[in-house]
Amino acid sequence: MKFISFIKLAAATSCLISMLSLAEINLSGFASINAGKVLSGTGVEHYGVPPTFLADYPIVSAYSEEWDMAPESLFGLQITADLNDGLTAIAQLVGRGVDDYSPKFEWAYLSYDINENWTVQAGRKRLPLFYYSDFYDVGYAYVWMRAPADNYTWQIFNYNGINLMYNTDLGDWSLATNLYAGKEEDKENKLLGDFFFGDTTKEIWKDMMGGVINLSKDWFETRFTYMQYTNERDIGGEQVMWGGKDSRDGKFFGAAFNVDFDNWFILSEINRLDLEFDGNLDTNMITFGYRINNLTPFIVYSSMKQKGDGVVDGENHNTTSVGLRWDFHDAAAFKIQYDDVKDNSHDFAVAGDSKSLSFGVDLVF
Amino acid sequence: MNAYKMLVITMLVLSQSAFAEVAVIVNSANNNNIDAKLVKKIYLGKTKAFSDGGKVKVYTLPSSQDDTEYFRKKALKKSNSQFKSYWSKLAFTGKGTPATELDTAAEIIAAIKKDPKAIGFVNSSDVNDEVRVVLNY
Numbered sequence: 462m463k464f465i466s467f468i469k470l471a472a473a474t475s476c477l478i479s480m481l482s483l484a485e486i487n488l489s490g491f492a493s494i495n496a497g498k499v500l501s502g503t504g505v506e507h508y509g510v511p512p513t514f515l516a517d518y519p520i521v522s523a524y525s526e527e528w529d530m531a532p533e534s535l536f537g538l539q540i541t542a543d544l545n546d547g548l549t550a551i552a553q554l555v556g557r558g559v560d561d562y563s564p565k566f567e568w569a570y571l572s573y574d575i576n577e578n579w580t581v582q583a584g585r586k587r588l589p590l591f592y593y594s595d596f597y598d599v600g601y602a603y604v605w606m607r608a609p610a611d612n613y614t615w616q617i618f619n620y621n622g623i624n625l626m627y628n629t630d631l632g633d634w635s636l637a638t639n640l641y642a643g644k645e646e647d648k649e650n651k652l653l654g655d656f657f658f659g660d661t662t663k664e665i666w667k668d669m670m671g672g673v674i675n676l677s678k679d680w681f682e683t684r685f686t687y688m689q690y691t692n693e694r695d696i697g698g699e700q701v702m703w704g705g706k707d708s709r710d711g712k713f714f715g716a717a718f719n720v721d722f723d724n725w726f727i728l729s730e731i732n733r734l735d736l737e738f739d740g741n742l743d744t745n746m747i748t749f750g751y752r753i754n755n756l757t758p759f760i761v762y763s764s765m766k767q768k769g770d771g772v773v774d775g776e777n778h779n780t781t782s783v784g785l786r787w788d789f790h791d792a793a794a795f796k797i798q799y800d801d802v803k804d805n806s807h808d809f810a811v812a813g814d815s816k817s818l819s820f821g822v823d824l825v826f
Numbered sequence: 827m828n829a830y831k832m833l834v835i836t837m838l839v840l841s842q843s844a845f846a847e848v849a850v851i852v853n854s855a856n857n858n859n860i861d862a863k864l865v866k867k868i869y870l871g872k873t874k875a876f877s878d879g880g881k882v883k884v885y886t887l888p889s890s891q892d893d894t895e896y897f898r899k900k901a902l903k904k905s906n907s908q909f910k911s912y913w914s915k916l917a918f919t920g921k922g923t924p925a926t927e928l929d930t931a932a933e934i935i936a937a938i939k940k941d942p943k944a945i946g947f948v949n950s951s952d953v954n955d956e957v958r959v960v961l962n963y
Contacts, residue, residue: 489917489918491914491918537918539917539918547881551920553918568920570920572920574881576881577874577875577879577880577881577882578874578875582920586920587919589919595919596914596915596918596919598918599914599915599918601910601911601914602911602912602914602915602918603911603915626921628872628874630867630872630873633863635867635872635873637872637921677872755907788905788907791889791890791906791907791910792907792910794907794911825910825914
């Protein structure tokens with residue numbers, strides 16, 4: 462009897478092992494270890510904000526006048542389970558210095574290649590609003606210390622939903638497009654709660670629908686995007702009302718143009734969020750860079766300006782940055798950057814003017 | 827006459843070592859027209875199939891090998907770190923799967939021999955007649 466149950470157990474175990482071995486599991490990841498400080502800054506006296514450099518809005522990476530490594534350091538692990546025949550399950554765990562490195566699942570989705578042109582994905586993904594939004598955490602993939610803070614200001618950066626991708630060739634051009642729909646409910650929004658309203662804020666973006674068209678050819682790439690959503694908000698347990706309604710609509714438009722010619726490159730983005738009762742929020746960015754072997758010096762200007770009916774003194778800030786990326790290793794880059802932020806609004810001042818220095822290492826594995 | 831022959835042979839040898847350093851290879855049953863533009867698109871994840879359909883299986887040698895660095899520079903116009911940076915954007919956003927890395931030319935040739943949808947590159951001196959060379963860099 463005992464022997465038979467042993468056989469049963471062995472059979473069950475080998476079944477389980479063969480089922481598990483159907484999936485080929487791959488681990489990959491990225492990390493950034495950064496440090497920075499404000500060299501001089503005004504802060505925002507009337508809101509009680511000390512000299513601060515807000516390097517990243519959504520996760521509130523704020524540097525102060527003391528050297529600090531927590532704001533932007535992070536460690537990400539991607540688990541890819543290849544289940545064959547075009548089906549993969551992918552999850553990304555990210556631990557951030559601002560959250561004491563406690564890991565959170567930022568991405569968790571299934572991806573299925575219908576054929577060589579069409580792919581459908583479902584689950585939790587990064588919201589692809591701006592050009593750099595969906596690889597924002599992978600510092601190694603871009604030249605700067607961080608995607609320009611003035612642009613990447615939106616409080617919601619993930620969504621739960623469906624994404625349909627289509628890729629094809631158009632002569633010498635490559636076309637990559639995607640359409641997505643979904644929802645995100647952030648029970649304790651960090652940017653709105655910690656930084657703007659000073660009270661627990663629940664932020665909901667629902668009925669999100671958007672699309673991206675990316676066209677590229679050799680040294681030129683352009684990307685166009687549109688997204689619309691309905692916003693609901695709850696501050697300290699109180700539903701926010703806009704013109705007597707408990708929700709409002711937002712429409713996001715964006716265009717990016719990148720030129721990469723020999724050792725020169727230009728990166729640019731123009732975006733507008735048209736948000737009911739907040740007017741238009743325009744975000745622009747331009748970067749020039751030049752590669753000299755393993756060194757890439759660059760200069761960036763980015764801005765955010767709020768305007769529209771009834772907006773008198775809206776959000777208005779810009780940053781001029783210079784920096785250097787040094788690819789000292791095949792899978793790691795050292796970066797250093799100087800940022801000069803001008804905050805021009807009184808009522809909608811975010812963190813005031815500041816001049817800061819930050820540096821760090823980005824790597825992928 | 828002999829001197830002329832010598833010169834021709836020397837030139838041939840020189841031209842081989844100077845121009846045919848890395849060969850892009852596919853399965854011998856693969857009759858698709860594969861040019862430099864297509865090779866670039868395949869290795870940058872922009873094209874996922876040959877013209878007769880079906881998903882391409884892409885192989886690469888490790889970054890640490892000279893042939894890999896040479897291939898990326900010549901065929902893709904990217905340094906190792908530019909290549910890695912480019913692919914980390916695709917790999918961490920679910921837009922592409924990086925090429926499968928094999929350690930030696932022999933392993934790449936063996937994999938391509940077995941798979942009509944595979945593509946790879948090896949040093950020209952490692953090529954044999956079991957695979958079809960589509961381009962030399």
